[in-house]
Amino acid sequence: MIAAVVVTYSAPAEMLDRCLRAVVGAGGIDRLIVVDTGGAATIAADLADQVQMVATENRGYGAAANLGFAVADGASSIVLLNDDVTVRPGWLDPLVAALHSDGVGAVQPALLGPDGNVASLGVEFDRFGAGRDIGDGLPLPVDRGPREIDVFTGGAVLFDAEFLRTTGGFDERFFLYYEDVDLAERGRRLGWRFRVVPSSTVEHRRGSSTGQREQETRSLQERNRLWNAFRFGSAATVVRSTWLSLRRLRHEPKDVHRRALLTGLGGAPRRLIERSGAMIASHGSTVPRTGMEAT
Helix, strand or coil, X not given: CEEEEEEECCCCHHHHHHHHHHHHHHCCCCEEEEEECCCCXXXXXXXXXXXXXXXXXXXXXXXXXXXXXXXXXXXXXXXXXXXCEEECCXXXXXXXXXXXXXXXXXXXXXXXXXXXXXXXXXXXXXXXXCEEECCCCXXXXXXXXXXXXXXXXXXXXXXXXXXXXXXXXXXXXXXXXXXXXXXXXXXXXXXXXXXXEEEEEEEECCXXXXXXXXXXXXXXXXXXXXXXXXXXXXXXXXXXXXHHHHHHHHCCCHHHHHHHXXXXXXXXXXXXXXXXXXXXXXXXXXXXXXXXXXX
C-alpha cells in the first residue's frame, strides 16, 4: 500500500486543492492524508471521500509529517508532499521502481519551477554548511535515469516505511528547514541510500507556504544550518559555519541574526554529543521529538 501525506499550514484554498487534485488524478495512491497545522485547510466536497484530514497544532513541518506517517501506519511506502507541489501524470511509477532496490530508503522526483527548469534534484552543501538545491535553474538533464544523491529534499519524496521506522522520522526540534537534511544524514549513517529520478517530475512553487513569515524563516534557516554543521559537519565546516553567522551580525535584520546565532550555539553542545553516534545510529525511540524551542 502506498500512502501520501500532504502537510499544509494556512495555504490558500486553491493551492491545496490543486495539490490534492493532481495526486488523485495521477492515481496510484491508496491513502491520501492531509495534516493541517494552521486550522485553515478545507477539502472540496468531491474530494472528501478520498482525503483523510488530520488537524493538529503547529509544531513544525517535521512534527506534522511524523504525525502523517503514524496515521499511514501499514503502508509499505509513504510519499511526503508540500502543499505547494503539483505532481504530474506518471510521476509515481518511476519513484516506486527506484525505491525497490536493496538499501534505498528514499527517492525524490525532479522538482521543477513554474518555468519548467529544475528547482531541485537533491541537496548539496557549500563550504559554510548551507544547503542548496542541486541543478537549481538549469534545464532537466538529458539522462532521466535514477542517480544516487546524498541528501533528498523533503518537499516531495517517497520513503520506504522501514527507513522511517529505523530512523524514527524527522527530528522535530528543527521545526522547519534542514529537518530533511538531518533525516538523510542520520539515514546514511545507518547504511541507507537515496536516489533522484528525473523521469518523475513535479512542479514546486517555492516559498508559497512560508513567504509571509520572512524573519522567522531566516532565523530558523540560520539556526538549523548551525545545528546541522555541529551534528554532522567537519571541524572546518563548523568553524566556517559559525564565522558566517558572526559576520551576519553586521547586517540587517540584526536581531534575527543574533537570535539565530544564540539559539544555534545554545543547541551546539547537544548536537556535538549526538554526533558521537549514540543517537545518529539509533532507532526512532531515542530521537528527541520536542518542539520549536527545544535544544
